[in-house]
Amino acid sequence: MDLQTIWFILVTVLFTGFFVLEGFDFGVGILHPFMSSDDRERRAVINTIGPFWDGNEVWLITAGGAMFAAFPEWYATLFSGFYPALLLMLVALIMRGVAFEFRSKHDNPAWRSFWDWSIFAGSAIPALLWGVALANFIRGVPIDQSMNYAGGFFNLLNPYALVCGLASLCIFTLHGAVFLTLKTTDILRERAMNLAKKMWAPATLLSLAFTIYTSIETDLFRRLGLNPGIIPVFSILALLSVIVLLRRNASGWAFAMTAVAIAFSTVTIFMGLFPRVLVSSLNPEWSLTIYNSSSSDYTLGIMTIVAAIFVPIVLVYQGWSYWVFRQRVTPDSELEY
Amino acid sequence: MDQHFIIMNIVTIPHVTIAKEILMDTLFLARLQFAFTSVFHFFFVPLTLGLSIFTAIMETAWVRTGNEKYRKLTQFWGKLFLINFAVGVVTGIVMEFQFGMNWSEYSRFVGDIFGVPLAIEALLAFFLESVFLGIWVFGWDRLPKALHAASIWLVAIGSNLSALWILVANSFMQSPVGYKMAADGSRAEMTDFAALLFNPYVWKQFPHVLAGGLVTGGFLVIAVSSWHLVRGSKDRSAFETSMKFGAVYAFIGTILVTLAGHTQMQDLIESQPMKVAAAEALWETENPASFSLFTVGNEKELKDVFAIRIPGMLSFLAYNSFEGEVKGIKNLQKEYELKYGPGNYIPSIITAYWSFRFMVGAGTLMLLVSIVALYKVIRENYTFSPLLGAIMFWSFLLPYIANSAGWILAEMGRQPWIVFGLLKTEDAVSPASVVSSGELLLSIAAFFIIYGLLTIVDVFLLKKNAAAGLEAAQ
Numbered sequence: 116m117d118l119q120t121i122w123f124i125l126v127t128v129l130f131t132g133f134f135v136l137e138g139f140d141f142g143v144g145i146l147h148p149f150m151s152s153d154d155r156e157r158r159a160v161i162n163t164i165g166p167f168w169d170g171n172e173v174w175l176i177t178a179g180g181a182m183f184a185a186f187p188e189w190y191a192t193l194f195s196g197f198y199p200a201l202l203l204m205l206v207a208l209i210m211r212g213v214a215f216e217f218r219s220k221h222d223n224p225a226w227r228s229f230w231d232w233s234i235f236a237g238s239a240i241p242a243l244l245w246g247v248a249l250a251n252f253i254r255g256v257p258i259d260q261s262m263n264y265a266g267g268f269f270n271l272l273n274p275y276a277l278v279c280g281l282a283s284l285c286i287f288t289l290h291g292a293v294f295l296t297l298k299t300t301d302i303l304r305e306r307a308m309n310l311a312k313k314m315w316a317p318a319t320l321l322s323l324a325f326t327i328y329t330s331i332e333t334d335l336f337r338r339l340g341l342n343p344g345i346i347p348v349f350s351i352l353a354l355l356s357v358i359v360l361l362r363r364n365a366s367g368w369a370f371a372m373t374a375v376a377i378a379f380s381t382v383t384i385f386m387g388l389f390p391r392v393l394v395s396s397l398n399p400e401w402s403l404t405i406y407n408s409s410s411s412d413y414t415l416g417i418m419t420i421v422a423a424i425f426v427p428i429v430l431v432y433q434g435w436s437y438w439v440f441r442q443r444v445t446p447d448s449e450l451e452y
Numbered sequence: 453m454d455q456h457f458i459i460m461n462i463v464t465i466p467h468v469t470i471a472k473e474i475l476m477d478t479l480f481l482a483r484l485q486f487a488f489t490s491v492f493h494f495f496f497v498p499l500t501l502g503l504s505i506f507t508a509i510m511e512t513a514w515v516r517t518g519n520e521k522y523r524k525l526t527q528f529w530g531k532l533f534l535i536n537f538a539v540g541v542v543t544g545i546v547m548e549f550q551f552g553m554n555w556s557e558y559s560r561f562v563g564d565i566f567g568v569p570l571a572i573e574a575l576l577a578f579f580l581e582s583v584f585l586g587i588w589v590f591g592w593d594r595l596p597k598a599l600h601a602a603s604i605w606l607v608a609i610g611s612n613l614s615a616l617w618i619l620v621a622n623s624f625m626q627s628p629v630g631y632k633m634a635a636d637g638s639r640a641e642m643t644d645f646a647a648l649l650f651n652p653y654v655w656k657q658f659p660h661v662l663a664g665g666l667v668t669g670g671f672l673v674i675a676v677s678s679w680h681l682v683r684g685s686k687d688r689s690a691f692e693t694s695m696k697f698g699a700v701y702a703f704i705g706t707i708l709v710t711l712a713g714h715t716q717m718q719d720l721i722e723s724q725p726m727k728v729a730a731a732e733a734l735w736e737t738e739n740p741a742s743f744s745l746f747t748v749g750n751e752k753e754l755k756d757v758f759a760i761r762i763p764g765m766l767s768f769l770a771y772n773s774f775e776g777e778v779k780g781i782k783n784l785q786k787e788y789e790l791k792y793g794p795g796n797y798i799p800s801i802i803t804a805y806w807s808f809r810f811m812v813g814a815g816t817l818m819l820l821v822s823i824v825a826l827y828k829v830i831r832e833n834y835t836f837s838p839l840l841g842a843i844m845f846w847s848f849l850l851p852y853i854a855n856s857a858g859w860i861l862a863e864m865g866r867q868p869w870i871v872f873g874l875l876k877t878e879d880a881v882s883p884a885s886v887v888s889s890g891e892l893l894l895s896i897a898a899f900f901i902i903y904g905l906l907t908i909v910d911v912f913l914l915k916k917n918a919a920a921g922l923e924a925a926q
Contacts, residue, residue, distance in 0.1 A: 162590075165586070165589070165590055166586035166587060166589070166590040166591075167586060168586075169541070169582040169583075169585065169586055170579065170582040170583040170586055172582070173574060173578045173579050173582050173583075176545065176548060176574045176578055177571065177574040177575055177578070177579070179548055179549065179574075180548065180567065180570045180571035180572075180573065180574040180575070181571050181574075182567075183548075183551070183552065183559065183563055183566075183567035183570055183571065184563065184567030184568045184570065184571040185567070185571075186563075187559055187560055187562075187563020187564060187567055187639075188560055188563070190552045190559055190563060190567070191552050191556040191557075191559035191560045191563065192556070193552065194549060194551075194552025194553045194556065194559075195552060195553055195554075195556035195882040195883075195886045195887050196886060198553055198886075198887050198891050198895075199891060199894070201549055201553060202553075202891075202894070202895050202898060205545060205546055205549060206898055206902060208542065208545055209542040209543070209545070209546070209902055209906075210902070212538060212541060212542040212545075213538045213539060213542055213906060213909070215538070216534055216535060216537070216538035217535070217538065217909060217913060220531075220535060220913050220916075220917060221912075221913065221916065262560075263556075263883055263885065263886050264886050265885070265886075410563060410564040410567070410641075410642075411564050411641045411642065413641070413642055413643065414564050414565070414567075414568060414641070414642045417568065417642070417645045418568060418571065421571075421572055421575065422575070425575050425576055426575070429575065429579045429583075432579075432580075432583055432584075433579065433583050436583050436584075436586060436587050439587060439591060439594055439595070440586075440590060440591075440594070449592070449593060451589055451590055
C-alpha cells in the first residue's frame with residue numbers, strides 16, 4: 116500500500132470520527148430547545164454533551180490539518196472553491212462554540228434564549244452543509260485544468276446535494292436523540308425516545324432516497340461493482356434496525372447502530388471516491404486524485420510516524436473522558452452550562 | 453440615457469474610482485481580513501497561555517495545602533479563563549480554514565511543509581486541551597483532587613504546545629529551512645523535518661511568545677486583584693494572595709519577555725536584516741549603528757525629516773558591543789535586487805518603525821509597573837492610592853498592545869514576502885476567478901460583525917464575573 120492510500124484512509128477515518136462523534140452533539144444542539152420546558156431541564160440536556168463537544172470538534176480541525184499536510188492541492192481547491200459554504204460553516208461553529216461557554220455566565224432569560232438558538236442554528240447549519248459538501252465531492256464540481264474551482268455558490272446547491280444535506284441533518288438529529296435516550300432519565304428520556312422514534316422515518320427515507328439518487332447521479336455504485344461489499348449494505352441495515360431497537364427500549368444498541376450507519380455511509384462515499392478526492396464535472400482528467408494532490412513521500416512518511424504514535428494516545432484519553440462521564444445527567448445533577 | 457450618463461460620470465470621479473479599485477482588489481482584501489482576524493485571535497491566545505498556567509498553579513496550591521482559599525481562587529480564575537478560552541478557540545478555527553480559503557496559491561506552494569505542523573498541532577495540542585478542559589470543567593466531583601489538578605495542567609501544556617507548533621509553521625515563513633524547491637519550481641518540499649523543528653527562529657520566537665502569555669496573564673491577575681483590594685471586597689485575604697502570585701508572575705514574565713525579545717532581535721539581524729532596518733528607520737548601513745529614539749521619515753525618498761538617534765546603541769543591541777555593522781534599507785534593497793531580481797523589497801517602514809516602538813514602549817512600562825507591584829507585595833503593603841490602583845488596573849492593557857504590535861512587526865516587516873525569499877504575498881492569494889472580491893467583502897463584513905459582537909459580550913462577561921468576586925464563582 117502506498118503512502119497516498121494510507122493517508123486517504125486516515126483522512127477517511129478522521130472525517131468518519133468527526134461525523135460519528137460531533138454528529139450526536141450536533142443532534143443534541145438541534146433538539147435541545149424541543150426537549151425542555153424550563154432552564155434546568157435545558158441545562159441538563161446541554162450538559163449531556165458538555166464535556167465532549169469540544170474534543171469532538173477537534174476531529175474536524177485534525178481532518179482539515181491532515182488534508183493540508185497530506186493533500187495540499189485538495190485542501191486548497193476545496194477551501195477556496197467552497198468559499199461561501201465554508202464561511203457559513205465558520206459563522207455557525209463560532210456562534211455555537213461561544214454559546215456553550217457564554218450561556219451560563221449570565222442569568223437572564225433573553226440572554227440564555229439567544230445563546231440557545233445560537234446552539235440550535237450553529238448545530239443545524241453544519242449538519243446540513245456537511246451532507247451538501249460530501250455529495251458534491253462525489254457528484255463532481257466544475258474544476259478546471261489547473262485545479263481551480265470554476266463554479267459559483269449555486270453549483271453546490273443542486274437537488275442531489277440538497278437531498279444528501281437533508282439526509283445528514285436528519286441522521287445527525289436522530290443520532291443525537293438516541294444519544295439523549297442513553298444519557299437522560301425520566302421525563303427527559305421519554306421525550307428523547309419519542310423524538311428519536313419520530314426522527315427515524317425521515318432519516319431513513321431520505322437516506323434511501325439519497326442512495327437511489329446516488330446510483331443515478333454519480334458513478335459510485337458502478338465503481339463499487341455489483342457486489343459492493345458489506346459496508347454500504349450494513350449502513351442501510353443498521354439504520355433500518357434502529358426503530359426495532361428503540362421499540363425494545365435498547366438505547367445502547369440503537370446508538371451503536373446510528374453510529375454504524377453514519378460511519379459506514381461516510382466510508383462508502385470515500386470508497387466510491389477513491390482514488391479521487393474531488394471529481395471534476397468538466398473533464399474526468401481534471402479530477403483531483405490522491406496522487407496529483409498529495410505531498411511528497413518524505414512528508415507523508417513523517418506524518419505517518421506522527422499519526423502512528425499519537426492517534427492511539429488520543430483515542431485512549433478521549434475514550435477515558437467518555438468513561439469518566441458515563442453517568443446519566445438529570446436536572447438535579449451539578450449543572451455547568 | 454441621461455441617467456446612465458450621470459452614473460458613469462460619478463463613477464469616474466478620481467477618489468471614487470480609487471475606492472472602487474481597493475474594494476475590487478482581492479489581494480488587499482485578503483490581507484485586510486488576515487490582519488483583522490489574526491490580530492483579533494491573538495487578543496485571546498496569550499491570556500489563554502498565561503491564565504491556564506496560573507489557574508493550574510492555584511489548583512496545585514489547593515491540592516498541596518488543602519486551603520479552601522486556593523480552591524476558590526482556582527474557580528474564580530478558571531471561570532475568567534473559560535470565557536476567554538472560548539473566543540480563542542473559535543477564532544482559531546477561522547485561521548486554519550483561512551489559509552485554504554483566501555490563500556490557496558500559498559497553500560499549494562507550502563502545504564508540503566506548512567501543513568505538517570498544523571496537523572501536528574491539532575493532534576498533539578488541540579485534543580489535549582479540549583478533552584482535558586471538558587474533564588476539568590465537569591470533573592470537580594468525579595475525580596480525585598490530584599487528578600483534577602493534573603487535568604488543568606494538561607490543558608495548560610496543550611495550549612502552550614499549540615503555540616509551539618504554530619510557531620514552527622510561522623518560523624518557516626520567516627526563515628525557511630529544511631526544504632528544497634520541487635523540480636518544476638511549483639512548490640517547496642520538506643527535506644528535513646528535524647531542521648524545521650529545530651529552526652533557530654522557532655527557539656527565539658517561542659520563548660518570546662510564551663513569556664508574552666505569562667505577562668498577559670500576570671497583568672490581568674494584578675488588575676483584577678488590585679481592583680478588589682482598592683474597593684475593599686470581602687475576600688480581601690484571597691485577593692492579597694492572588695496579588696502576590698500575580699506580581700511575581702508578571703515580573704518573571706516581563707523579565708523573560710525582554711530577554712527573549714533581545715535575543716530574537718539579535719537573530720533578526722542575521723535572518724531578516726530588512727525587518728530590523730525598517731524597525732529602526734536605518735536608511736544607510738552604519739558601523740557603529742545608531743538607535744532611533746524618534747524619527748519622522750520621508751518614506752518615498754528614504755530619508756529623515758527629523759530624527760533623534762543614540763549613536764552606537766543599535767550596534768550594542770545587536771552585538772552587545774558598541775561596534776558592528778547593521779545594514780541599512782537602501783543597501784539591502786540593492787542587495788535583494790541582485791539576489792531576487794528587480795522589485796521593491798522594502799516593507800512599510802512607518803508600520804515597522806511604530807509597531808516596534810509600541811511593543812518596546814509597552815514593555816518598558818510593564819517592567820516599571822511590575823517592579824512597583826513586586827515591591828508592594830514584598831513589603832506586604834496591599835493598600836493602593838486611587839492613582840496607583842488605577843495604574844495597576846489599566847496596566848492589563850499594556851501586554852495587549854505589546855502582543856499585537858509584536859505580531860504586526862513580525863508579519864508586516866517580512867513584506868513583500870509571505871515566505872521569506874521564496875514566495876511573495878501578491879503571488880499567494882487565491883485567484884480572483886475562484887474567490888471574488890464580492891465574496892471577500894462578504895466574509896470581511898461577517899467577521900467584523902461577529903467579532904464585534906464577541907468583543908462586546910466577552911468584555912461584558914469578564915467584567916461581570918471578575919467583579920462578582922469569589923463566592924459567585926462556585
